[in-house]
Amino acid sequence: MLAMDLALAARSLRQHARRNLFLALALGAVTGLLVLLGGLTAGMERAMMESANTLLTGHVNVAGFFKVTSGSAAPLVSEYPRLVRVVREKVPELDYLTVRGRGWAKAVSETASMDLVLGGVDVEHEPALPRVLRFIDGSLDALRAPGAVLLFEAQAKRLKVGVGDVLTISAPTARGVNNTADVKVAGVAKDVGLLSSFSAFIQHDTLRQLYGLSATTTGAIHVYLKDPADAAAVAARLRTAIADGGWRVMLPEAQPYWMKLMQTVPSEDWTGQKIDVTTADEEMGQFKQFILALRIVTGLLVTILMVVVVIGILNTLAIAVRERTKEIGTLRAIGMQQRKVLWLFVLETALLGALGTGAGALGAAGAALALNAAGIVLPDAVQVFLAMEQLHVVLDPRAIVVNVLALTAVTVVASILPAMRAARLRPVTAMHHIG
Amino acid sequence: MTRLLPLLLLAGALAPAAARALDAAELARVVQVLDDRQRNSGDWKALCYMEAKEKGKTDVVYELVVYRRDADDKQMFLFTKPRAEQGKGYLRIDKNLWLYDPSVGRWERRTERERIGGTDTRRGDLDDPKWVEEFDATFEADEKLGAYDVHRILMTAKPGVDVAYPKVRLWVDAKSLNVLKQQDIALSGRVSRTSYFPRWRKIYSESKKDDVWFPEEMRIFDEIEKGNSTLILIKDVDLRPLEANLFTKAWLESKSR
Numbered sequence: 001m002l003a004m005d006l007a008l009a010a011r012s013l014r015q016h017a018r019r020n021l022f023l024a025l026a027l028g029a030v031t032g033l034l035v036l037l038g039g040l041t042a043g044m045e046r047a048m049m050e051s052a053n054t055l056l057t058g059h060v061n062v063a064g065f066f067k068v069t070s071g072s073a074a075p076l077v078s079e080y081p082r083l084v085r086v087v088r089e090k091v092p093e094l095d096y097l098t099v100r101g102r103g104w105a106k107a108v109s110e111t112a113s114m115d116l117v118l119g120g121v122d123v124e125h126e127p128a129l130p131r132v133l134r135f136i137d138g139s140l141d142a143l144r145a146p147g148a149v150l151l152f153e154a155q156a157k158r159l160k161v162g163v164g165d166v167l168t169i170s171a172p173t174a175r176g177v178n179n180t181a182d183v184k185v186a187g188v189a190k191d192v193g194l195l196s197s198f199s200a201f202i203q204h205d206t207l208r209q210l211y212g213l214s215a216t217t218t219g220a221i222h223v224y225l226k227d228p229a230d231a232a233a234v235a236a237r238l239r240t241a242i243a244d245g246g247w248r249v250m251l252p253e254a255q256p257y258w259m260k261l262m263q264t265v266p267s268e269d270w271t272g273q274k275i276d277v278t279t280a281d282e283e284m285g286q287f288k289q290f291i292l293a294l295r296i297v298t299g300l301l302v303t304i305l306m307v308v309v310v311i312g313i314l315n316t317l318a319i320a321v322r323e324r325t326k327e328i329g330t331l332r333a334i335g336m337q338q339r340k341v342l343w344l345f346v347l348e349t350a351l352l353g354a355l356g357t358g359a360g361a362l363g364a365a366g367a368a369l370a371l372n373a374a375g376i377v378l379p380d381a382v383q384v385f386l387a388m389e390q391l392h393v394v395l396d397p398r399a400i401v402v403n404v405l406a407l408t409a410v411t412v413v414a415s416i417l418p419a420m421r422a423a424r425l426r427p428v429t430a431m432h433h434i435g
Numbered sequence: 436m437t438r439l440l441p442l443l444l445l446a447g448a449l450a451p452a453a454a455r456a457l458d459a460a461e462l463a464r465v466v467q468v469l470d471d472r473q474r475n476s477g478d479w480k481a482l483c484y485m486e487a488k489e490k491g492k493t494d495v496v497y498e499l500v501v502y503r504r505d506a507d508d509k510q511m512f513l514f515t516k517p518r519a520e521q522g523k524g525y526l527r528i529d530k531n532l533w534l535y536d537p538s539v540g541r542w543e544r545r546t547e548r549e550r551i552g553g554t555d556t557r558r559g560d561l562d563d564p565k566w567v568e569e570f571d572a573t574f575e576a577d578e579k580l581g582a583y584d585v586h587r588i589l590m591t592a593k594p595g596v597d598v599a600y601p602k603v604r605l606w607v608d609a610k611s612l613n614v615l616k617q618q619d620i621a622l623s624g625r626v627s628r629t630s631y632f633p634r635w636r637k638i639y640s641e642s643k644k645d646d647v648w649f650p651e652e653m654r655i656f657d658e659i660e661k662g663n664s665t666l667i668l669i670k671d672v673d674l675r676p677l678e679a680n681l682f683t684k685a686w687l688e689s690k691s692r
Contacts, residue, residue, distance in 0.1 A: 071531050071544040108660050176548045179622035267544045
């Protein structure tokens with residue numbers, strides 16, 4: 001029976017091919033736009049989180065701030081081996097952890113300078129770095145040597161330095177005493193998203209020396225979990241465990257550590273050590289807000305377009321009802337029930353919606369694959385905005401199916417009113433209709 | 436050699452007093468004088484111009500009013516130019532330095548070593564020095580600095596004292612005891628800043644009942660980022676007592692309305 005109804009609906013669509021084609025194209029364009037914008041947003045999010053997890057954050061971070069005076073703050077965790085023991089004891093979901101120094105310094109070359117967020121790394125205990133860093137020159141191994149620094153491509157370009165060149169790193173210690181270190185560029189790696197434009201790695205002892213830190217002081221313990229989805233629960237558990245262990249623990253706040261270091265923490269009236277347990281999502285909180293805003297803008301844009309399409313559907317079906325009044329009258333006269341007429345009209349629109357949105361999604365997926373394959377390198381300004389070097393659209397099949405179903409559903413809902421009007425036509429009136 | 440020795444002894448005896456090494460007592464006196472000459476027991480107000488030159492950037496000129504109440508160790512800067520910085524201010528109370536930004540209407544606590552207005556100027560550059568309190572002095576040499584006979588003195592921060600640079604080298608005019616040149620040395624031993632003080636002025640202070648000296652011109656050169664420099668000019672120094680409630684957040688906020 002359904003097959004028969006579908007055949008009837010398809011026949012009706014074919015009879016008014018031009019009008020229906022325009023409607024299907026409009027639906028396809030809206031779906032394609034939704035799929036592409038969604039894919040682009042997902043691509044930005046993935047690129048940012050990948051670079052964040054490489055450069056700045058674990059799935060969970062046990063970090064903190066040390067304040068010698070109320071007005072000065074340093075991203076430090078003293079006696080970190082004790083905290084490592086707490087993490088190992090309380091987190092059975094642990095995959096591995098790394099200990100990273102944290103700093104903010106000015107890097108000065110012969111010709112230029114720039115501010116860098118420094119990560120002090122011990123290459124020996126960084127299992128993920130060799131996987132994610134792609135070197136243009138030099139190697140990760142060279143970062144084992146004291147006084148070695150690893151830059152990303154854009155930084156090396158800006159500072160006009162290459163492997164073997166010397167940079168001066170200048171920063172105040174935790175007590176505010178100015179210090180410098182002459183470091184040698186040990187490697188230049190390919191950029192990994194927006195964050196690599198200002199993050200660099202330095203050999204951990206060199207960072208300690210620069211900031212005048214003891215061997216038991218570091219910047220953060222990056223905790224990597226077997227399943228990153230457990231991050232929030234693990235962070236909450238660690239906050240409680242660390243507080244129970246006698247440390248002062250900061251309240252969770254969705255802000256990267258360097259913003260807390262520069263804005264929030266120096267304004268707070270306390271001294272000494274406070275531990276800050278964060279998740280990767282919290283560290284990237286502002287970026288997540290930006291993504292959310294982008295999704296809202298995309299949603300608004302698609303809603304506006306859908307309103308236009310719905311008006312088109314209402315208009316098209318109103319014309320169809322008017323054109324097919326005689327046909328409806330005949331069908332009703334030979335015994336077709338009102339419900340059946342309603343069903344046929346709705347089915348016709350559903351078919352049109354499914355075909356239009358399906359074609360739009362397929363077209364968008366094809367366009368996305370072509371864009372990804374083309375490997376389009378974005379201009380610098382666009383890179384900053386989109387948080388990626390190359391245009392990359394992430395296709396999530398589930399999201400595409402949801403988009404297609406949602407837009408088809410809107411189309412079907414829009415068709416109900418004109419379909420009801422068609423169903424309510426009296427056979428005699430309909431058969432006498434001229435037009 | 437036998438003829439050379441008496442000549443050398445004679446030359447040594449005839450050498451001017453300034454060219455002789457300072458003994459411990461003389462050194463202590465010189466350092467004390469450096470502190471005393473610039474200290475004022477009452478209030479201080481001055482108009483200050485800062486010109487910041489940064490490599491690859493447009494020069495920026497700031498105009499600010501500097502207020503000091505040395506008795507309470509209070510200090511305040513109010514930016515008056517350029518327009519974008521107008522109303523911005525720093526307030527130092529009880530060793531805490533606060534920055535007020537009128538564009539957001541918010542106070543932020545800043546480190547004592549804050550680069551004022553993003554220039555190479557530190558708060559301490561516009562305050563009276565505390566050499567005796569914060570540093571131990573070592574005499575290095577007597578030498579010529581251009582046409583001037585100078586004492587070269589190395590100041591090393593006392594243990595436990597928080598200062599921006601752990602070592603500071605001073606070139607002090609042997610005759611006037613004005614500091615003519617200063618090198619700020621980072622923890623690593625690298626010279627970070629070199630400052631020159633070509634013009635000094637004095638003004639009589641009623642509260643101190645003596646002259647107060649100040650460098651009318653300071654030229655600060657960044658030795659790490661070569662090419663960056665800051666020129667500071669101090670004008671219109673006024674030592675009359677300031678309003679009692681001046682060093683407050685409310686007062687500074689009112690100036691930006």
